Amino acid sequence: MESYRFLILGGGMVAGYAARQLLEDGVPATDIGIVSADDVPPYERPPLSKGLLLGIDEEQDIYINPPDTYGKGGVGLHIRTTVQGLDIRAKTLAAGDQEFSYERLLVATGATPRTLDIPGSELPGVHYLRSLDDARSLRQAVDTAKRAVVIGSGFIGMEVASAFAQKDAETTLLFQGERLWDSFMTPELSAYFARYYEERGVLIRANDSPQSFAGDTKLTAVRTVSGETLEADAAVAGIGVVPVTDFLEGSGLSIDNGVVVNEYLETGAPDVWAAGDVANYQDTLFSRRRRIEHWDNAVEQGKHAARVMNGDRQPFVHVPYFFSDIFDLSYEYWGDQQGADEVIHRADWDGGSIAVFWLRRGRMVAAFVMKRPDEERDAVQRWIRESTDLSGHRPALGEPDSDIAALP
Protein backbone atom coordinates (compact mmCIF):
# COMPACT_ATOMS: atom_id res chain seq x y z
CA MET A 1 0.00 0.00 0.00
CA GLU A 2 1.25 3.49 -0.91
CA SER A 3 0.66 6.07 1.84
CA TYR A 4 0.56 9.85 1.47
CA ARG A 5 -0.10 12.77 3.77
CA PHE A 6 -1.78 14.60 0.88
CA LEU A 7 -3.37 12.46 -1.79
CA ILE A 8 -5.05 13.87 -4.90
CA LEU A 9 -7.60 11.67 -6.65
CA GLY A 10 -7.50 12.69 -10.32
CA GLY A 11 -4.52 13.95 -12.29
CA GLY A 12 -5.96 16.89 -14.20
CA MET A 13 -5.80 20.63 -13.81
CA VAL A 14 -6.81 20.77 -10.15
CA ALA A 15 -4.18 18.15 -9.33
CA GLY A 16 -1.43 20.06 -11.13
CA TYR A 17 -2.17 23.34 -9.36
CA ALA A 18 -2.91 21.79 -5.94
CA ALA A 19 0.37 19.87 -5.97
CA ARG A 20 2.25 23.00 -7.02
CA GLN A 21 0.65 25.00 -4.18
CA LEU A 22 1.52 22.36 -1.58
CA LEU A 23 5.13 22.37 -2.78
CA GLU A 24 5.27 26.18 -2.69
CA ASP A 25 3.96 26.06 0.87
CA GLY A 26 6.84 23.84 1.91
CA VAL A 27 5.20 20.42 1.95
CA PRO A 28 7.87 17.80 1.15
CA ALA A 29 7.26 16.43 -2.34
CA THR A 30 7.23 12.83 -1.15
CA ASP A 31 4.29 13.62 1.16
CA ILE A 32 2.15 14.31 -1.93
CA GLY A 33 0.58 11.68 -4.19
CA ILE A 34 -1.55 11.87 -7.33
CA VAL A 35 -3.62 8.94 -8.57
CA SER A 36 -4.75 9.49 -12.13
CA ALA A 37 -6.55 7.59 -14.86
CA ASP A 38 -4.67 9.71 -17.42
CA ASP A 39 -1.57 8.36 -19.12
CA VAL A 40 0.47 11.56 -18.71
CA PRO A 41 1.14 14.06 -15.88
CA PRO A 42 -1.34 16.92 -15.23
CA TYR A 43 -1.74 19.28 -18.18
CA GLU A 44 -3.70 22.36 -19.21
CA ARG A 45 -6.86 21.43 -21.12
CA PRO A 46 -7.79 24.72 -22.88
CA PRO A 47 -5.07 24.30 -25.57
CA LEU A 48 -6.66 20.99 -26.59
CA SER A 49 -9.42 22.85 -28.42
CA LYS A 50 -7.26 25.77 -29.56
CA GLY A 51 -3.51 25.90 -30.20
CA LEU A 52 -3.00 22.15 -30.10
CA LEU A 53 -5.70 21.53 -32.72
CA LEU A 54 -4.27 24.20 -34.97
CA GLY A 55 -0.68 23.03 -34.54
CA ILE A 56 0.33 26.26 -32.76
CA ASP A 57 0.99 24.55 -29.40
CA GLU A 58 2.81 21.26 -29.02
CA GLU A 59 2.22 18.64 -26.35
CA GLN A 60 5.36 19.51 -24.41
CA ASP A 61 4.04 23.09 -23.97
CA ILE A 62 0.93 22.16 -22.01
CA TYR A 63 2.21 20.43 -18.86
CA ILE A 64 1.41 22.29 -15.64
CA ASN A 65 4.58 21.37 -13.74
CA PRO A 66 8.12 20.57 -14.90
CA PRO A 67 8.74 16.83 -15.45
CA ASP A 68 11.14 16.57 -12.49
CA THR A 69 8.27 17.52 -10.13
CA TYR A 70 7.31 13.84 -10.16
CA GLY A 71 9.08 10.55 -9.62
CA LYS A 72 11.95 9.57 -7.33
CA GLY A 73 12.20 12.10 -4.50
CA GLY A 74 9.32 14.06 -6.00
CA VAL A 75 5.54 13.97 -5.98
CA GLY A 76 4.30 10.38 -6.25
CA LEU A 77 2.50 10.21 -9.59
CA HIS A 78 0.45 7.09 -10.28
CA ILE A 79 -0.85 7.38 -13.84
CA ARG A 80 -2.99 4.84 -15.73
CA THR A 81 -4.55 4.10 -12.36
CA THR A 82 -8.33 4.23 -12.19
CA VAL A 83 -9.76 4.39 -8.70
CA GLN A 84 -12.83 2.24 -8.16
CA GLY A 85 -13.55 2.84 -4.51
CA LEU A 86 -13.07 5.22 -1.59
CA ASP A 87 -13.27 4.05 2.03
CA ILE A 88 -13.66 7.18 4.14
CA ARG A 89 -13.32 5.28 7.42
CA ALA A 90 -10.15 3.38 6.54
CA LYS A 91 -8.95 6.46 4.56
CA THR A 92 -8.02 4.39 1.53
CA LEU A 93 -8.55 4.33 -2.22
CA ALA A 94 -8.79 1.08 -4.17
CA ALA A 95 -7.58 0.84 -7.77
CA GLY A 96 -7.55 -2.74 -9.07
CA ASP A 97 -5.12 -4.63 -6.89
CA GLN A 98 -3.49 -1.41 -5.70
CA GLU A 99 -4.40 0.45 -2.54
CA PHE A 100 -3.51 3.98 -1.44
CA SER A 101 -3.92 5.45 2.01
CA TYR A 102 -4.17 9.13 2.85
CA GLU A 103 -4.20 11.50 5.76
CA ARG A 104 -5.93 14.16 3.63
CA LEU A 105 -7.65 13.56 0.32
CA LEU A 106 -8.59 15.95 -2.49
CA VAL A 107 -11.19 14.58 -4.90
CA ALA A 108 -10.52 16.11 -8.34
CA THR A 109 -11.95 13.69 -10.88
CA GLY A 110 -13.30 16.41 -13.17
CA ALA A 111 -16.00 15.74 -15.71
CA THR A 112 -16.52 13.57 -18.76
CA PRO A 113 -18.26 14.43 -22.05
CA ARG A 114 -21.91 13.60 -22.58
CA THR A 115 -22.12 11.14 -25.44
CA LEU A 116 -24.65 10.59 -28.21
CA ASP A 117 -26.43 7.28 -28.12
CA ILE A 118 -27.63 7.18 -31.73
CA PRO A 119 -26.98 4.78 -34.63
CA GLY A 120 -23.42 4.99 -35.93
CA SER A 121 -22.00 6.54 -32.74
CA GLU A 122 -19.14 4.04 -32.71
CA LEU A 123 -17.96 4.83 -36.26
CA PRO A 124 -14.39 6.08 -36.66
CA GLY A 125 -14.64 9.77 -37.42
CA VAL A 126 -17.04 10.54 -34.55
CA HIS A 127 -15.12 12.47 -31.88
CA TYR A 128 -15.44 13.89 -28.38
CA LEU A 129 -12.88 16.15 -26.76
CA ARG A 130 -11.70 15.96 -23.17
CA SER A 131 -8.27 14.36 -23.02
CA LEU A 132 -4.94 14.70 -24.74
CA ASP A 133 -5.65 11.40 -26.49
CA ASP A 134 -8.92 12.81 -27.83
CA ALA A 135 -7.05 15.91 -28.99
CA ARG A 136 -4.41 13.84 -30.79
CA SER A 137 -6.98 12.09 -32.94
CA LEU A 138 -9.04 15.24 -33.42
CA ARG A 139 -5.94 17.13 -34.56
CA GLN A 140 -5.47 14.57 -37.33
CA ALA A 141 -9.10 15.05 -38.30
CA VAL A 142 -8.73 18.83 -38.31
CA ASP A 143 -5.67 18.49 -40.55
CA THR A 144 -7.29 16.14 -43.04
CA ALA A 145 -11.08 16.50 -43.02
CA LYS A 146 -12.69 18.05 -46.06
CA ARG A 147 -16.10 18.28 -44.39
CA ALA A 148 -16.80 18.50 -40.68
CA VAL A 149 -19.96 18.64 -38.62
CA VAL A 150 -19.63 20.07 -35.12
CA ILE A 151 -22.52 19.34 -32.81
CA GLY A 152 -23.31 21.79 -30.01
CA SER A 153 -22.76 25.53 -29.86
CA GLY A 154 -21.20 25.85 -26.41
CA PHE A 155 -17.57 26.88 -26.07
CA ILE A 156 -16.15 23.51 -27.16
CA GLY A 157 -18.37 23.39 -30.25
CA MET A 158 -17.60 26.96 -31.21
CA GLU A 159 -13.85 26.53 -30.72
CA VAL A 160 -13.66 23.25 -32.62
CA ALA A 161 -15.78 24.61 -35.47
CA SER A 162 -13.44 27.58 -35.72
CA ALA A 163 -10.44 25.20 -35.86
CA PHE A 164 -11.94 23.16 -38.72
CA ALA A 165 -12.90 26.31 -40.62
CA GLN A 166 -9.41 27.76 -40.18
CA LYS A 167 -8.04 24.59 -41.74
CA ASP A 168 -10.39 25.10 -44.70
CA ALA A 169 -12.78 22.24 -44.00
CA GLU A 170 -16.38 22.81 -45.05
CA THR A 171 -17.76 23.14 -41.54
CA THR A 172 -21.31 22.92 -40.24
CA LEU A 173 -22.22 23.95 -36.71
CA LEU A 174 -25.33 22.01 -35.75
CA PHE A 175 -27.22 22.73 -32.55
CA GLN A 176 -30.60 22.38 -30.92
CA GLY A 177 -31.42 25.92 -29.81
CA GLU A 178 -33.00 28.74 -31.78
CA ARG A 179 -29.72 30.60 -31.89
CA LEU A 180 -26.02 30.21 -31.10
CA TRP A 181 -25.33 29.27 -27.43
CA ASP A 182 -28.68 30.59 -26.29
CA SER A 183 -28.19 29.66 -22.62
CA PHE A 184 -25.27 32.07 -22.36
CA MET A 185 -25.38 34.68 -25.13
CA THR A 186 -27.87 37.48 -25.56
CA PRO A 187 -29.73 37.43 -28.91
CA GLU A 188 -27.45 40.27 -30.05
CA LEU A 189 -24.30 38.30 -29.20
CA SER A 190 -25.62 35.14 -30.86
CA ALA A 191 -26.37 37.11 -34.02
CA TYR A 192 -22.94 38.75 -33.96
CA PHE A 193 -21.11 35.42 -33.68
CA ALA A 194 -23.38 33.65 -36.17
CA ARG A 195 -22.50 36.31 -38.74
CA TYR A 196 -18.80 36.07 -37.81
CA TYR A 197 -18.84 32.31 -38.38
CA GLU A 198 -20.85 32.53 -41.60
CA GLU A 199 -18.45 35.12 -42.99
CA ARG A 200 -15.70 32.57 -42.41
CA GLY A 201 -17.52 29.85 -44.28
CA VAL A 202 -19.22 28.01 -41.42
CA LEU A 203 -22.73 26.78 -42.14
CA ILE A 204 -25.01 27.43 -39.17
CA ARG A 205 -27.79 24.88 -38.59
CA ALA A 206 -29.96 25.88 -35.63
CA ASN A 207 -32.96 23.98 -34.24
CA ASP A 208 -31.65 20.62 -35.38
CA SER A 209 -29.67 17.69 -34.00
CA PRO A 210 -28.10 14.47 -35.27
CA GLN A 211 -30.35 11.47 -35.66
CA SER A 212 -27.68 9.06 -36.88
CA PHE A 213 -24.14 8.84 -38.15
CA ALA A 214 -23.86 7.16 -41.55
CA GLY A 215 -20.99 5.15 -43.00
CA ASP A 216 -19.88 1.53 -43.46
CA THR A 217 -16.42 1.45 -41.98
CA LYS A 218 -16.07 5.14 -41.16
CA LEU A 219 -18.21 8.24 -40.93
CA THR A 220 -19.44 9.63 -44.23
CA ALA A 221 -22.43 11.74 -43.19
CA VAL A 222 -24.53 13.03 -40.32
CA ARG A 223 -28.30 12.61 -40.73
CA THR A 224 -30.29 15.14 -38.79
CA VAL A 225 -33.67 14.99 -37.09
CA SER A 226 -35.04 17.51 -39.58
CA GLY A 227 -34.13 15.14 -42.43
CA GLU A 228 -30.96 16.77 -43.71
CA THR A 229 -27.91 14.72 -44.72
CA LEU A 230 -24.66 16.53 -44.02
CA GLU A 231 -21.68 14.85 -45.66
CA ALA A 232 -18.78 14.62 -43.24
CA ASP A 233 -15.45 12.87 -42.72
CA ALA A 234 -15.39 14.13 -39.15
CA ALA A 235 -18.04 14.88 -36.55
CA VAL A 236 -17.37 16.28 -33.10
CA ALA A 237 -19.95 16.39 -30.33
CA GLY A 238 -19.48 19.12 -27.73
CA ILE A 239 -22.75 18.69 -25.90
CA GLY A 240 -21.74 19.19 -22.31
CA VAL A 241 -20.09 17.17 -19.58
CA VAL A 242 -21.10 15.29 -16.46
CA PRO A 243 -19.08 15.18 -13.22
CA VAL A 244 -17.16 11.95 -12.60
CA THR A 245 -18.70 10.59 -9.41
CA ASP A 246 -20.14 7.17 -10.33
CA PHE A 247 -17.52 5.22 -8.37
CA LEU A 248 -18.11 7.43 -5.31
CA GLU A 249 -21.78 6.47 -4.94
CA GLY A 250 -22.16 4.69 -1.61
CA SER A 251 -18.80 5.91 -0.33
CA GLY A 252 -20.43 8.20 2.21
CA LEU A 253 -19.64 11.39 0.29
CA SER A 254 -22.67 13.49 -0.54
CA ILE A 255 -23.21 13.37 -4.32
CA ASP A 256 -25.62 15.76 -6.00
CA ASN A 257 -24.56 17.23 -9.35
CA GLY A 258 -20.97 16.51 -8.32
CA VAL A 259 -19.37 16.09 -4.92
CA VAL A 260 -21.12 18.42 -2.50
CA VAL A 261 -18.74 20.69 -0.58
CA ASN A 262 -19.15 23.80 1.54
CA GLU A 263 -17.43 27.15 1.01
CA TYR A 264 -14.20 25.68 2.42
CA LEU A 265 -14.36 22.96 -0.27
CA GLU A 266 -14.84 20.42 2.53
CA THR A 267 -17.01 17.37 1.97
CA GLY A 268 -18.89 16.08 5.02
CA ALA A 269 -16.33 13.28 5.39
CA PRO A 270 -13.31 13.79 7.65
CA ASP A 271 -10.22 15.02 5.80
CA VAL A 272 -11.79 14.88 2.34
CA TRP A 273 -12.06 17.94 0.09
CA ALA A 274 -13.19 18.34 -3.53
CA ALA A 275 -12.35 20.95 -6.18
CA GLY A 276 -12.73 21.76 -9.87
CA ASP A 277 -15.30 20.45 -12.34
CA VAL A 278 -16.45 17.76 -9.91
CA ALA A 279 -17.13 20.08 -6.96
CA ASN A 280 -20.61 21.42 -6.25
CA TYR A 281 -19.62 24.21 -3.88
CA GLN A 282 -21.30 26.94 -1.90
CA ASP A 283 -20.60 30.26 -3.64
CA THR A 284 -20.82 32.87 -0.90
CA LEU A 285 -20.64 35.81 -3.34
CA PHE A 286 -23.87 34.78 -5.06
CA SER A 287 -25.33 32.85 -2.11
CA ARG A 288 -25.99 29.74 -4.14
CA ARG A 289 -24.52 26.36 -4.93
CA ARG A 290 -22.73 25.94 -8.21
CA ARG A 291 -20.45 23.60 -10.11
CA ILE A 292 -18.13 25.30 -12.59
CA GLU A 293 -16.55 23.60 -15.58
CA HIS A 294 -13.87 26.16 -16.36
CA TRP A 295 -10.12 26.62 -16.27
CA ASP A 296 -9.91 29.46 -13.76
CA ASN A 297 -12.10 27.60 -11.29
CA ALA A 298 -9.89 24.52 -11.53
CA VAL A 299 -6.74 26.60 -11.01
CA GLU A 300 -8.08 28.70 -8.14
CA GLN A 301 -9.95 25.92 -6.35
CA GLY A 302 -6.96 23.59 -6.75
CA LYS A 303 -4.69 26.13 -5.09
CA HIS A 304 -7.28 27.05 -2.49
CA ALA A 305 -8.04 23.45 -1.53
CA ALA A 306 -4.31 22.82 -1.12
CA ARG A 307 -4.02 25.73 1.30
CA VAL A 308 -7.09 24.68 3.30
CA MET A 309 -5.88 21.07 3.48
CA ASN A 310 -2.58 22.38 4.77
CA GLY A 311 -4.23 24.26 7.64
CA ASP A 312 -5.16 27.69 6.24
CA ARG A 313 -8.95 27.33 6.53
CA GLN A 314 -10.45 30.20 4.52
CA PRO A 315 -13.67 30.22 2.48
CA PHE A 316 -13.33 30.13 -1.30
CA VAL A 317 -14.63 33.55 -2.38
CA HIS A 318 -14.16 34.09 -6.09
CA VAL A 319 -15.94 35.70 -9.05
CA PRO A 320 -16.58 32.88 -11.57
CA TYR A 321 -14.66 33.44 -14.81
CA PHE A 322 -14.07 31.85 -18.16
CA PHE A 323 -12.51 32.71 -21.48
CA SER A 324 -12.67 31.38 -25.00
CA ASP A 325 -10.68 31.86 -28.22
CA ILE A 326 -12.35 31.55 -31.62
CA PHE A 327 -10.82 32.49 -34.95
CA ASP A 328 -8.90 35.70 -34.19
CA LEU A 329 -11.17 36.65 -31.27
CA SER A 330 -10.77 36.17 -27.53
CA TYR A 331 -13.49 36.95 -25.05
CA GLU A 332 -13.92 36.74 -21.31
CA TYR A 333 -16.87 36.40 -18.97
CA TRP A 334 -17.20 37.03 -15.26
CA GLY A 335 -20.01 36.38 -12.84
CA ASP A 336 -23.38 34.72 -13.15
CA GLN A 337 -26.24 36.12 -15.22
CA GLN A 338 -28.87 33.97 -13.51
CA GLY A 339 -31.44 36.25 -11.88
CA ALA A 340 -30.38 39.33 -13.89
CA ASP A 341 -33.27 41.69 -14.63
CA GLU A 342 -31.50 44.00 -17.08
CA VAL A 343 -28.95 43.68 -19.89
CA ILE A 344 -26.85 46.55 -21.24
CA HIS A 345 -24.86 46.22 -24.47
CA ARG A 346 -21.83 48.45 -24.74
CA ALA A 347 -20.82 47.67 -28.25
CA ASP A 348 -19.14 48.85 -31.37
CA TRP A 349 -20.50 45.91 -33.35
CA ASP A 350 -18.62 46.75 -36.55
CA GLY A 351 -15.31 47.01 -34.73
CA GLY A 352 -16.03 43.91 -32.63
CA SER A 353 -15.37 45.83 -29.42
CA ILE A 354 -18.14 44.50 -27.24
CA ALA A 355 -19.13 44.38 -23.60
CA VAL A 356 -22.39 43.06 -22.23
CA PHE A 357 -23.40 43.78 -18.67
CA TRP A 358 -26.06 41.85 -16.77
CA LEU A 359 -27.55 43.76 -13.82
CA ARG A 360 -29.86 42.80 -11.01
CA ARG A 361 -31.57 45.66 -9.23
CA GLY A 362 -28.95 48.02 -10.65
CA ARG A 363 -25.98 45.92 -9.50
CA MET A 364 -23.73 44.09 -11.94
CA VAL A 365 -23.90 40.31 -11.68
CA ALA A 366 -22.15 39.30 -14.92
CA ALA A 367 -20.10 40.77 -17.75
CA PHE A 368 -18.95 39.62 -21.19
CA VAL A 369 -15.92 41.52 -22.49
CA MET A 370 -14.21 41.36 -25.88
CA LYS A 371 -11.62 43.81 -27.24
CA ARG A 372 -12.35 46.35 -24.48
CA PRO A 373 -9.75 48.39 -22.54
CA ASP A 374 -8.03 46.64 -19.61
CA GLU A 375 -9.47 49.17 -17.15
CA GLU A 376 -12.97 47.98 -18.05
CA ARG A 377 -11.95 44.36 -17.49
CA ASP A 378 -10.70 45.33 -14.04
CA ALA A 379 -13.76 47.43 -13.25
CA VAL A 380 -16.34 44.74 -14.04
CA GLN A 381 -14.60 42.26 -11.76
CA ARG A 382 -14.65 44.80 -8.93
CA TRP A 383 -18.28 45.75 -9.52
CA ILE A 384 -19.38 42.12 -9.49
CA ARG A 385 -17.30 41.23 -6.44
CA GLU A 386 -18.45 44.28 -4.48
CA SER A 387 -22.03 44.26 -5.83
CA THR A 388 -21.67 47.97 -6.64
CA ASP A 389 -24.85 49.99 -7.21
CA LEU A 390 -24.58 51.22 -10.82
CA SER A 391 -28.21 52.22 -11.23
CA GLY A 392 -27.29 55.90 -11.68
CA HIS A 393 -24.87 55.15 -14.51
CA ARG A 394 -26.93 53.24 -17.07
CA PRO A 395 -26.44 55.68 -19.98
CA ALA A 396 -22.65 55.69 -19.50
CA LEU A 397 -22.51 51.89 -19.26
CA GLY A 398 -24.22 51.59 -22.64
CA GLU A 399 -22.06 54.15 -24.44
CA PRO A 400 -18.89 52.41 -25.73
CA ASP A 401 -16.83 55.60 -25.86
CA SER A 402 -17.63 56.82 -22.36
CA ASP A 403 -15.04 56.40 -19.62
CA ILE A 404 -16.62 54.07 -17.10
CA ALA A 405 -13.55 52.66 -15.40
CA ALA A 406 -13.61 55.50 -12.87
CA LEU A 407 -17.22 54.85 -11.82
CA PRO A 408 -17.53 53.84 -8.15
Ligand SMILES: Cc1cc2nc3c(=O)[nH]c(=O)nc-3n(C[C@H](O)[C@H](O)[C@H](O)COP(=O)(O)OP(=O)(O)OC[C@H]3O[C@@H](n4cnc5c(N)ncnc54)[C@H](O)[C@@H]3O)c2cc1C
Ligand atom coordinates in the same frame (compact mmCIF):
# COMPACT_ATOMS: atom_id res chain seq x y z
C1 LIG B 1 -10.89 20.72 -24.69
C2 LIG B 1 -11.15 21.61 -23.53
C3 LIG B 1 -10.99 22.98 -23.68
C4 LIG B 1 -11.24 23.84 -22.62
N1 LIG B 1 -11.11 25.18 -22.81
C5 LIG B 1 -11.42 26.02 -21.80
C6 LIG B 1 -11.36 27.43 -21.99
O1 LIG B 1 -11.04 27.92 -23.06
N2 LIG B 1 -11.69 28.23 -20.96
C7 LIG B 1 -12.05 27.74 -19.75
O2 LIG B 1 -12.33 28.53 -18.85
N3 LIG B 1 -12.12 26.40 -19.52
C8 LIG B 1 -11.82 25.54 -20.52
N4 LIG B 1 -11.89 24.18 -20.33
C9 LIG B 1 -12.32 23.65 -19.02
C10 LIG B 1 -11.15 23.31 -18.08
O3 LIG B 1 -10.10 22.72 -18.77
C11 LIG B 1 -11.68 22.37 -17.01
O4 LIG B 1 -12.60 23.11 -16.25
C12 LIG B 1 -10.57 21.82 -16.12
O5 LIG B 1 -9.75 20.94 -16.84
C13 LIG B 1 -11.14 21.10 -14.91
O6 LIG B 1 -10.09 20.58 -14.15
P1 LIG B 1 -10.31 19.31 -13.19
O7 LIG B 1 -9.00 19.02 -12.57
O8 LIG B 1 -11.50 19.54 -12.35
O9 LIG B 1 -10.71 18.14 -14.19
P2 LIG B 1 -9.81 17.45 -15.30
O10 LIG B 1 -8.78 18.39 -15.80
O11 LIG B 1 -10.75 16.85 -16.29
O12 LIG B 1 -9.08 16.28 -14.53
C14 LIG B 1 -9.78 15.17 -14.01
C15 LIG B 1 -8.77 14.09 -13.73
O13 LIG B 1 -9.39 13.05 -12.99
C16 LIG B 1 -8.98 11.80 -13.53
N5 LIG B 1 -9.95 10.79 -13.12
C17 LIG B 1 -11.28 10.76 -13.34
N6 LIG B 1 -11.82 9.67 -12.78
C18 LIG B 1 -10.81 9.00 -12.18
C19 LIG B 1 -10.73 7.80 -11.42
N7 LIG B 1 -11.81 7.06 -11.14
N8 LIG B 1 -9.52 7.41 -10.98
C20 LIG B 1 -8.41 8.15 -11.23
N9 LIG B 1 -8.44 9.29 -11.92
C21 LIG B 1 -9.62 9.71 -12.39
C22 LIG B 1 -8.89 12.07 -15.01
O14 LIG B 1 -8.14 11.07 -15.65
C23 LIG B 1 -8.20 13.43 -14.97
O15 LIG B 1 -6.82 13.25 -14.78
C24 LIG B 1 -11.65 23.30 -21.38
C25 LIG B 1 -11.81 21.91 -21.23
C26 LIG B 1 -11.57 21.07 -22.30
C27 LIG B 1 -11.75 19.59 -22.13
